[in-house]
Amino acid sequence: MTQSKMRLTVNGKTCDVDAAPDTALLYVLRNDLALNGPKYGCGLGECGACAVLIDGVAARSCVIPIEGCVGRDIVTLEGLGSREHPDPVQQAFISEQAAQCGYCLNGMIITIRALLNRSARPSEAEVMEALRHHLCRCGAHIEIKRAAMRAAGHVVEAQS
Structure with missing residues (x-):
């Protein structure tokens, strides 16, 4: 699939990402946005190491294509709180x-x-x-x- 520019909202910030629409959200979070909270575990959506919140609901980012995340609020572990004010x-x-x-x-x-x-x-x-x-x-x-x-x-x- 060819790459295209998509706009995601991650941890309250708007991010323009250039990737294939079927790219797993996990790869964009880790590789493009340098967010290391979600981890690669099984790659099948089974273990939960890659979990993020999408519109407040837990989701397995290793099996969710980024095209399904456009216009939605994505929160990673880094977006929950800070070192000074943890969730x-x-x-x-x-x-x-x-x-x-x-x-x-x-x-x-x-x-x-x-x-x-x-x-x-x-x-x-x-x-x-x-x-x-x-x-x-x-x-x-x-x-x-x-x-x-x-x-x-x-x-x-x-x-x-």
Whole structure:
């Protein structure tokens, strides 16, 4: 397919991108816009490492062509908050030290933000269902769950 210029809105900024319309959004975000929050994981939309928010809903950027993103609001991990003012979900993950290698964190943080966008105080079952296809392999599951519950406004008891 031939390349064409498309205008995307990413993290509140307008970006003109010159790419084939069927190019995966992930490649444009990482290669053209130097946004490294979304990661390449499986390339099949299964693992969630590439998750972004599109119009406030979690989406797997490795399988979404950029032509479907024109005129929509795209937010990556970098667009949620800053180092000085992290998004409450980011802050919860920091507070709970909910990471080991960190590779899969992007997808989990984006997924919990999307959940909170549609339900201000989800139940533990809703949180666990949202994270169902995101849990990492490096063993930070308890901290991830605690961070998600903290972000959802639930009281998290001190670790013993």
